[in-house]
Each structure stands twice: as structure tokens, then as C-alpha cells.
Amino acid sequence: MIALFRLARRLSETDRTAFLRGLALMVTVLVMGVALLGLSGWFVTAAAAAGVAGVGVGFDFFRPSAGVRFLALGRAMARYGERLLTHDATLRALAGMRSAVYAGITRLPHEVQSRLRGAEALNRITSDIDALDGLMLRLVLPISAALAGLAAGTLAVWFLVTPAAAIALALIYALGGTLILAVTARIAHRPAAAAEAGLQSLRAASLDLMRNRADLAVAGALDRLTGVALEAVNAEETARNRLDDIERQSSSALSLTVGLAAAATLYLGGTAAEAGLISPARAAIGFFVALALAESLGALRRGLAEWGRMQGAAERVLRLTDTPPRPEPAVVPLPLPEKPLLNVTDLRHRRAGAQRDSFGPVSFTLARAETLLITGPSGVGKSTLLATLAGLTAPVSGQILLSGVPLADWSEELLRSWLTLVPQRSALMAGTVAENLSLALPEGQPLDEDLLWKVLEAVDLASTLRAREGLATQLGPHGSGLSGGQAKRLALARAVLRRPKVLMLDEPTEGLDAPTAKATLAGIRALLPDTGIIFVSHRSPDADLADRVLHLAE
Numbered sequence: 182m183i184a185l186f187r188l189a190r191r192l193s194e195t196d197r198t199a200f201l202r203g204l205a206l207m208v209t210v211l212v213m214g215v216a217l218l219g220l221s222g223w224f225v226t227a228a229a230a231a232g233v234a235g236v237g238v239g240f241d242f243f244r245p246s247a248g249v250r251f252l253a254l255g256r257a258m259a260r261y262g263e264r265l266l267t268h269d270a271t272l273r274a275l276a277g278m279r280s281a282v283y284a285g286i287t288r289l290p291h292e293v294q295s296r297l298r299g300a301e302a303l304n305r306i307t308s309d310i311d312a313l314d315g316l317m318l319r320l321v322l323p324i325s326a327a328l329a330g331l332a333a334g335t336l337a338v339w340f341l342v343t344p345a346a347a348i349a350l351a352l353i354y355a356l357g358g359t360l361i362l363a364v365t366a367r368i369a370h371r372p373a374a375a376a377e378a379g380l381q382s383l384r385a386a387s388l389d390l391m392r393n394r395a396d397l398a399v400a401g402a403l404d405r406l407t408g409v410a411l412e413a414v415n416a417e418e419t420a421r422n423r424l425d426d427i428e429r430q431s432s433s434a435l436s437l438t439v440g441l442a443a444a445a446t447l448y449l450g451g452t453a454a455e456a457g458l459i460s461p462a463r464a465a466i467g468f469f470v471a472l473a474l475a476e477s478l479g480a481l482r483r484g485l486a487e488w489g490r491m492q493g494a495a496e497r498v499l500r501l502t503d504t505p506p507r508p509e510p511a512v513v514p515l516p517l518p519e520k521p522l523l524n525v526t527d528l529r530h531r532r533a534g535a536q537r538d539s540f541g542p543v544s545f546t547l548a549r550a551e552t553l554l555i556t557g558p559s560g561v562g563k564s565t566l567l568a569t570l571a572g573l574t575a576p577v578s579g580q581i582l583l584s585g586v587p588l589a590d591w592s593e594e595l596l597r598s599w600l601t602l603v604p605q606r607s608a609l610m611a612g613t614v615a616e617n618l619s620l621a622l623p624e625g626q627p628l629d630e631d632l633l634w635k636v637l638e639a640v641d642l643a644s645t646l647r648a649r650e651g652l653a654t655q656l657g658p659h660g661s662g663l664s665g666g667q668a669k670r671l672a673l674a675r676a677v678l679r680r681p682k683v684l685m686l687d688e689p690t691e692g693l694d695a696p697t698a699k700a701t702l703a704g705i706r707a708l709l710p711d712t713g714i715i716f717v718s719h720r721s722p723d724a725d726l727a728d729r730v731l732h733l734a735e
């Protein structure tokens with residue numbers, strides 16, 4: 182509930198004027214609707230009464246019928262303006278919220294980001310934000326307009342019919358409407374949340390299916406996992422059917438409330454007319470106003486049925502938009518060129534909840550222009566050591582000095598310009614080779630094709646690409662369209678383009694034959710003569726490519 186309030190405030194703050202104008206038009210639509218039915222009711226009754234009394238010739242048909250036309254047309258125009266204003270403001274506010282979610286994700290600690298699955302992030306940015314489009318349009322604005330409309334209708338009935346009819350109208354609408362809508366919101370909460378959860382698991386299952394379909398087909402698991410996706414479809418459909426039932430039931434209950442309010446105002450107005458306190462035509466106004474106010478409740482029905490969906494989405498979205506800024510050191514100390522590039526002392530790492538250390542204690546130094554090979558059995562913590570050195574995960578003890586300055590004292594921006602890591606499974610994107618390479622360059626820097634070819638030569642990939650469409654060679658998702666070894670070398674080329682002072686490579690020679698591996702590492706070294714290079718490898722011939730070897734033991 183608090184999350185919904187906070188989010189509604191944030192959305193409305195993006196363009197308060199547009200939302201206020203939209204609300205004013207929404208109230209105008211309601212009030213004009215109430216006036217239209219009230220006037221029509223009065224007109225029909227008064228005209229009939231004039232006919233019965235035989236004074237029809239003197240009855241003024243023109244002004245009331247002009248009023249009816251004005252209200253009908255004005256209402257349509259106000260509705261059009263209201264839709265334009267509120268939908269435009271809502272869509273702009275949601276677009277801003279999407280950017281805020283993106284920004285929040287990028288501020289998350291690296292470890293949390295690496296656990297955030299692609300499908301999950303996609304759900305936050307699309308499904309959750311979409312769920313919130315009803316918050317202003319189907320809840321906040323209609324509730325405010327309904328209250329204003331009820332107040333206006335009650336006042337009109339008070340002065341034109343009788344105070345008793347006005348009180349009955351306000352009480353029945355306020356109590357009946359609140360009760361029905363509250364019950365609707367309550368019983369719809371669970372199915373609405375289940376429908377949203379079903380939709381989100383369907384997206385996640387579909388993405389997994391599409392991404393891994395070849396592996397799943399080979400493992401004979403494609404049908405089973407398609408079954409899991411279909412279960413999500415069924416769960417979503419069952420929850421939606423339940424929501425439809427609830428909406429229908431609440432619709433019937435609201436019709437009863439409207440009927441009761443109309444009957445009460447008709448009875449009280451009729452009694453007053455019988456007593457000669459008001460004319461029968463004025464008594465009819467109460468009845469028609471009660472009918473016209475039904476519109477205000479109807480608009481809320483759907484919003485309240487979606488309450489559960491919006492609430493969960495609001496909580497998840499706020500968790501991301503409110504991600505605290507990354508801690509940046511207050512004073513950035515200057516690197517000390519006389520110190521070793523890296524000085525690592527008694528470094529130990531353990532994941533939260535793990536029974537034993539991922540690695541450590543480890544101590545070593547890395548000089549400028551030095552190449553260090555890290556070896557060790559699978560699972561001993563080589564990749565985790567590289568991630569720790571790159572500042573992507575924090576050690577439990579020990580120290581890392583980069584050019585004499587503790588790693589934690591480096592600003593994120595400076596650290597990334599000094600130090601680059603190419604992980605085991607490096608992310609290439611769908612797009613051209615040039616687009617993939619340019620990710621390494623500062624934003625807006627023009628592409629220097631000669632430089633790109635130079636790094637591609639260094640990783641022994643230039644001749645392969647020249648035989649295709651060169652830098653314009655198109656890659657599919659995750660770099661598909663290149664062999665595993667070629668994709669790896671393209672990722673290496675991208676890292677070299679950044680010209681880091683420390684370059685860390687996780688299994689750079691995996692998937693390469695011995696001569697290509699040798700040529701690639703030699704090419705990188707030739708382009709980056711002063712860089713300290715750390716690389717992880719299982720292959721014993723790779724020891725010849727390093728100045729020193731650090732063996733991690735279990």
C-alpha cells in the first residue's frame with residue numbers, strides 16, 4: 182500500500198500540471214454526465230407534467246434541449262481532452278520510471294547484478310512498469326474524480342431535491358461503493374498477483390527455452406521444459422478467469438448499489454413532491470443523478486481488481502529505483518608509479534553462506550610489462566580471484582594494492598580505465614563486429630578503422646573477418662556467427678582496445694589450437710608492451726607464454 186502511494190506520488194511529480202488538468206477534466210466529465218442525466222430527467226418529467234396539465238404550448242422546450250445538447254457535446258470533448266492529457270502524462274512518467282529502473286540496476290553491487298537473470302531484469306523493466314500504467318489512470322485519478330463527482334452530485338440533490346435525498350445518496354454511494362470496492366480489491370489481490378507471476382514465469386521460461394533450445398533438444402528435455410512454460414500459461418489463464426469472475430460479481434454488486442441509491446432518492450424525492458415541497462420534475466433529478474454517478478464507480482472496478490498486480494510491481498520497481506548510489510571514495514589518492522602494478526597480500530574470499538573459502542590466502546605481485554599465469558584444478562577459485570582483483574566482489578581478508586593504492590580507494594571510473602577483465606564467457610552482442618568493438622571506446626569517440634584492424638590482427642582474427650564482410654560482419658545474439666575460439670578472440674580484441682594497465686584474461690586460450698593461442702597472446706603483448714597481464718589457463722604449454730606461474734592449490 183505504502184509502495185503504491187510512493188509510486189503514485191513519484192509518477193504524478195513528473196508532470197503535476199498535466200495530471201491536475203487531466204483530473205479537472207475527469208471531474209468535468211462526471212459532473213457533466215450527472216448534469217446531463219439530471220437535466221434530461223427533469224426535462225422529460227416536466228414536459229410530461231406540462232402535457233398532462235394542458236399547458237404544453239407555453240412550455241419552454243428550447244432552453245432545456247439546448248442545455249442537453251451542450252452537456253452531451255461538452256462531455257464528449259472533455260472526455261477526449263482528459264484521455265489525451267492523462268494518457269500522455271502517464272506514458273511519459275512510465276518512460277522516466279523505466280530509465281530509473283535501468284539506472285538502479287546499474288548501481289547494484291556487481292555481485293547482485295551478476296545474479297540478476299536476464300529474464301528477471303526484463304520483467305522488471307517491461308512487465309512491472311506496464312502493470313503500473315493503471316495506477317494513475319485506473320486508481321488515483323478515478324478515485325479523486327469519483328469523490329469530487331459524488332460531492333457535486335450530493336450538493337445538487339441537496340439544493341434541487343431535498344437534503345434527505347442528498348444524504349441518502351451520499352451514504353449509499355459512499356458506504357456501498359467503498360465496501361464493494363474494498364472487498365473486490367481484497368479478493369482480487371491473490372489472483373491478480375498470481376496472474377502477474379504466471380506471466381513473468383512464462384517470459385522467463387520462454388527466454389530460457391529460446392536461448393538453450395539446441396542444448397535442450399540434444400538432452401531430450403525440450404518437451405519437458407515446453408511443458409513447464411505451458412504450465413505457466415495455464416496458471417496465468419486460471420488466475421485471469423478468476424479475476425474476470427470477481428469483476429463480474431463486483432459489477433453486479435455495484436449495479437445493486439446504484440439501484441438502491443436511485444430507489445432511495447426517487448422515494449424521498451417523490452414523498453417531498455407529494456407533500457408539495459418540490460415539483461415532480463425536480464423530484465426526478467435525484468433519481469437521474471443517482472444513476473449518472475454509477476459511472477464513477479464503474480471506472481474504479483478494473484483498477485481495484487488489478488490492485489494486487491500493481492502492488493507487487495510497485496514494490497519491485499521501487500527496490501530498483503531506490504538502489505543507493507555506489508560508494509565512491511571521498512578523496513581519490515594518486516597512483517604511485519614506483520610501486521608494483523599489483524601487490525596482493527593474504528587475500529581470501531568466501532561467498533555469503535558458503536562453508537569454505539573460494540580461494541586463499543593468496544599473495545603475489547605483478548610488475549609492469551609482466552605476464553603472470555594462474556593455474557590450478559577446476560573449482561579452486563581462479564575466476565573468483567580475477568573477479569576479486571577486478572573489484573567485482575569483495576575479499577573477506579587481505580589487501581589488494583593497485584599501483585600502491587588500496588583497490589577500495591579507486592573511483593569506479595578510474596579503476597575501469599586502469600583494469601580490464603575478460604571473463605570466461607564474455608558477452609558479445611547481436612550487431613556488427615565494429616559495434617561490438619566500439620563498446621570498449623569512450624562514448625561518442627569516432628571509430629578509427631585502422632586501429633580496429635590493428636587489434637584484430639593482434640588476436641589473429643583479421644584474415645577471417647576480411648574473408649567475410651570485414652568490420653560490418655553481422656553477429657547474432659551472444660556473438661553467434663563466429664566459432665567459439667573466434668568469439669573469444671573478438672572479446673580479447675575489445676579488451677585490448679581499452680589499453681588497460683592491468684589486463685586479466687580468464688581462459689583466453691580455451692578453444693584455440695596451440696599456434697593460434699601463442700600468436701594471440703604474443704599479439705596482445707606486442708600491442709600492450711607495458712601492461713601487466715594475468716591470465717588463467719589449464720593448458721601446460723601456456724606456461725611458456727608467461728613470465729611467472731602462480732599455482733592455486735585446494
Ligand SMILES: Nc1ncnc2c1ncn2[C@@H]1O[C@H](COP(=O)(O)OP(=O)(O)OP(=O)(O)O)[C@@H](O)[C@H]1O
Nearest residue numbers: 532539540557558559560561562563564565566605
Ligand atoms: N555464483 C556462484 N555462487 C556460488 N558458488 C560459486 C559461484 N561461482 C563459483 N562458485 C564456486 O566457487 C568456487 C570457485 O569457483 P571458480 O569459478 O572461481 O573456480 P575456477 O578455478 O575458476 O574453476 P574452473 O577452472 O572450472 O573455471 C567453486 O567451488 C564454485 O563452485
